[in-house]
């Protein structure tokens with residue numbers, strides 16, 4: 001019984017970790033695609049790690065106003081990703 005509980009908790013934890021990694025990777029791809037249409041992503045990369053989540057959200061919303069093609073849900077996903085992305089994060093940064 002105890003082993004079964006440990007196995008269940010272990011599998012659940014692994015599944016959660018895997019989905020987190022997957023979500024992070026697809027947000028990274030989404031950002032690289034949506035944010036490279038008008039200007040170099042260098043503009044973005046030089047700011048990674050230097051902005052609060054609120055400022056990233058404002059930035060991404062402003063880009064939507066500039067004409068960037070993103071749904072409102074993608075704006076949130078991309079802003080959250082940029083707020084946690086490390087400087088030099090791939091595939092956004094070269």
Ligand code: HEC
Nearest residue numbers: 034035037038043044047059060062063066067068069078
């Ligand atoms: C439709 C064209 C377009 C797309 C797509 C676009 N941008 Fe921009 N971006 C601009 C323009 C125009 C400026 C300069 C004016 C301004 O800052 O609003 C700019 C400037 C910037 C700046 C420099 C100003 C600042 O706030 O430091 C950053 C950072 C930035 N964009 C990030 C992004 C991100 C992140 C994405 C993807 C969500 C993105 N851009 C997609 C048009 C675009």
